Amino acid sequence: MINVDFIIGHMNYWLFIVLMMTGLYIVVARGNLVKKIVGLNIFQTSVFMFYISIGKVTGGTAPIYPVDSQGHIQVDPSLTYSNPLPHVLILTAIVVGIATTSLALALIIRIREEYDTIEEDDILKIERELSAQDSKAHGSAMGGRA
Amino acid sequence: MIETFINIILFAMLVLTALAIVRIDQLFGVVMLSGVFSLLSALLFVTLDAVDVAFTEAAVGAGISTVLMLGTIALTARTQKKATRSGFVPFIVVAVTGAALVYGTLDMPSFGDPNAPAQLHVGPEYLAGSITDIDVPNVVTSILASYRGYDTLGETAVVFTAGIGVLVLLSGLARRRREDEEEEDA
Structure with missing residues (x-):
């Protein structure tokens, strides 16, 4: 089953996966919050490209019918069209993607206001100190020796 | 080519x-x-x-x-x-995830295959119906605004919610900054 045709037919899926994993690597390995969002965007765009490539038909063209000078649709039976449904779904996904990105960026601005940093390591350090102080205060309020 | x-x-x-x-x-x-x-x-x-x-x-x-x-x-x-932690563990995670995804593509039809399952259902109906039902030359437009209009309505709701969220998160940012500066001056 593994032959040259199979590899050529599936190569584009694997290339999209390479891009997707680059985005995932940025999200996991980098601590800066803005950079994490950029990584998520790369991941997201790769998924879009993957999805659009499923709708591509060999020899097909963009799903727009030709019109004559009066604006009436002239169907040309010799043309094949790519599947328009993935295009519509991905149009919706792009707009929803920018909405979630803007929400994430607003959260980053609020985090910076509270913690004065947008590096994940520093934020975790401050969080640990705060929770240590909390449990200390809680312990002494309960009459413990902590 | x-x-x-x-x-x-x-x-x-x-x-x-x-x-x-x-x-x-x-x-x-x-x-x-x-x-x-x-x-x-x-x-x-x-x-x-x-x-x-x-x-x-x-x-x-x-x-x-x-x-x-x-x-x-x-x-x-x-x-x-500067990144301080090593990139080794994330690299392993990414490599394993990528390998699983590549394994998942092995069953998929080839790129551009006109007989793939995705090409045989609803898509052709939308392509044919767009001429008679809707009379808009761009099939993507007719699906977006008519056949799948509820999807687009839901999308608008998501964008509206996100807009409100951003406004709530960022409102008062300038005011709080001014107050901080006044405290520092005092």
């Missing part, structure tokens, strides 16, 4: 851009490169016959999201701290 050639060049540029984003520490450069990535992906959408998706990606991905990210780094920080 020429199409395959263009696709390979675009892919090489996309991968190089993504790798540059991994390496660069200046956030301004990262944001600019993410805009470049969006534009390159818009070009790839054109070669995949998705012209509507291409111009939305160019306008929204390369335009609006770049502006929003520039605004964010102006309000927060311009550079990232």
